[in-house]
Amino acid sequence: MEETLFLKKDMKKELSNYEFSNLKKALKLGREKVIDIIKQSGLKGRGGAGFPTGLKWELAYQEEADKKYIICNGDEGEPGTFKDRYLLENNPVKVLEGILIVAYAIGADEGYCYIRGEYLGPINIFEKVINEAEATGILGENILDSGFNFNLYLVKGAGAYVCGDETSLINSIEGKRGRSRIKPPYPIAKGLFDKPTVVNNVETLVSAVEIINQGLDKYLELGTENSRGTKLVCLSGDVNQPGVYEVEFGQVTLGEIIEQFGKGIRNYVPLKFLVPGGISTQVLTPAELNVPYTYEGIASAGSALGSGAVIVVDEGHDLVDLMLNVSRFFMDETCGTCFPCREGNRQVYHMLKEGKEGFTEKDVELIKNVGTTIHLAARCGLGQTSLNFIGSVFDKFGDELKLKGGEHYVTSKY
């Protein structure tokens, strides 16, 4: 199986000799037409939440304000995800072009590109791109003689996972504590410095550029009705060939991704489970992988496509270790604002640690109770999804987890 090259087509690392033909096209089409194309394309946000991109732009465009902002979200923090890094390293010019197109479409004259602090390479690359763009006049006043002005600033994240959430990211740019804001108001109405703001993921922006570039008709041929186009899949874990693969929606199943792109499980060990969309999503067992790689397909299997991180886990791991690893991550990364997420993740971590010697039925019930409470009552997406992984491991592999006083369970067959 070959990759479907749509986002990966004509990647641009260097600014020199690049014509910004898509930006020119957009400037010619006019704001409303650009928004209309993206709306018709059915493009959904690629950061994880999957909000319709065209609608986001339209709502921001309709806001009346003396100032609007666009933020490019490159704070890729979901464990297992590295496609924004791939794009920032290999296709930074198109990322910039995407930012310019949204800015033009919604009427923003300032923007921020917020890149995860650990991504030193992408930060350096993108900084260079911004400097060159300023020098050549693609950023600044009267861009391409169109009367469109736009300035872009690069912000380095400081290592907080929660800042990938758009309102937390906005707080972070403002110099405030990285924590989510109460919605409504949504950033579209009241975002950065209380002005209408569009926050788009790196991959979303490149998708938008390519929709303008390769045409709406071409895009509508790709994928399914509810999952248009292609998706960069970050394949990692126990596979022979991990990497970033561009997959057309609906053309392969989850199982096929492991086999055809990953070239099978490493070390000839059987597959234990797969995480289809980053560690905020539920694990799927080998029996559940015969679903097409689409938003709706994975949802039908009881999980989510999330950020596109596909993590393959074979049987050579201790389930409790895996859960502890994920739990530790969420415990450390909760922003500390809402009680269920902060205290719930702390308790779950300690209960898992204490359960190394085995769980009682009551322990399992309590972990699940806490999980439900966090899910139903937490303040933002981080908390709401923080127990998806652990909860699904308990649901699907509960029998293997040793019960106190019961038979021993196999931590690893290999």
Add this chain to the structure above:
Amino acid sequence: MLQVNIDGKTYNVNEGSSILEAAGKAHIKIPTLCYEEGLSIYGGCRLCVVEIEGERLLQPACATEIKEGMVIKTHSPKVQEVRRNLFELIIASHDISCKLNCLTCSKNGNCELRQAADIIGINQVRLKSRDKGYSEDRSSYSIIREPNKCITCGRCIRKCEEVQGIGIFTMANRGPATIVTTFEDKGMGNVECTNCGQCIHSCPTGALHEVYHYENVWDVLNDPSKHVVVQTAPAVRVAISEPFGAEPGAVATGQMVAALRRLGFDRVFDTNFTADLTIMEEGTELIERINNGGILPLLTSCSPGWIKFIEHFYPDLLPNISSCKSPQQMFGAVAKTYYAEKNNIPLEDLVVVSVMPCTAKKFEARRPEMEGDVDFVLTTRELARMIKTAGIDMLALEEEEYDNLMGVSSGAADIFGATGGVMEAALRTAYELITGEELEKLDFEMVRGLEGIKVAEIDINGLKVKGGVAHGLGNVRKLMDRIKSGEEFHFIELMACPGGCLGGGGQPIPTNEETRTRRMKAIYEIDKGKKMRKSHENSYVQKLYDDYLGKPGSHRAHELLHTSYTARGV
């Protein structure tokens, strides 16, 4: 009006209401911890989550606006279960154990955790308590912070920032290590804290409380060699009965005096006496400044929270402050000189205790500028605790009178306890002293009430005297900025706490809009009921001048009753 269905009944509610407000109007009680009226919405504790038809997740009632046709379940089985689980998490994080014994807690009796536990119906705690192991912040003369009891609801942060306009607290770290702390963990005593204690009123747990002096006071009361005198501030008498179950605003002056005698104080005096004295000194200062082209506006100096505020944030305006000590400190100074000499009490045996509605008074008493005037400062809460500890059924006692001479006061002194009261007291006296005529109408309504900033102009012998009043440091800052931008005033009264001293950081809990309003009403009733309502008519103050001080503003008066300030900056 919007129509909503709450728990099966239809209600009409105002547009823009939150679910919490709508439920409140429908007499449905939804538990909250991080919510406080008058502060911004935080949405952190999540105890108020409710089920809304059509929504996948539960939504916080405090932060969710009512929409037309909403169908809300505030206490469905799902909601109740989530609340119980949540509360278990909160209890485990609050480290309720023998170490943090509820019985020894400052909030024993009015702990919001207990109140919430009661309405949530918690009947088990399956989770282990997770010790945080923080140390106490004892850097302040006024307030102690016990971070192990903190549930990081952020109410103190918001109160300090939004109401008091300062912001000494912040959230630090993330994850379970998230804590409320001061800048660089310096401690409350080493940052721009004004010691106002408003944070204590906002804290739902016992994480914030005053630095206790009551044990020291027990020691001196139990020491027969000590002669212990006590003074009580104007605002204490309208609040002291609340911890004994009386309605807010129930006046208990006489019972309090009786209780203080039973506790063993040798003399029971009234800070009101020195409030009258303050008016004589401050009034003289004001007239002098007006007549001699002195620095105006004259700013009052009774509120030690306000004093520390100006020292930090407006040090350039320090020359405007009256050099008068506060009534508490004047009392101490007079007690340790005039009173001691007259009664032949050696200074080493004389102990001056004050009962104040205030936490900043504890700091004030330790200021090097006037150290030794007052030995110990009790808050209203501490006094109530002492009275209870001694087994005194205060409200059942026969009323008793204050001792002479420092126990007699005018109605003008009583109203010191309410915002605008010092201004009104000063106007009553200034008018008569300047014009030599009797003031017909004693009530200056325009400086009364809970409006944040009040401005009044009165005509005294053709001079239009413009006065300003601000209470709550957020309002104080606004008024200071008006002065700095050139607005002219003659006299300004400033109080650190919302409502003035009656809403002080040392007052019984709860201190909120309702209790403030009722205590204020009581204060003006006391004034109204008095025959003597002007400070300069207080013949005992006159006697003090005749016997000892000479006249207002004299050299001796300056030595004893006046002070200086320290520019602190930020």
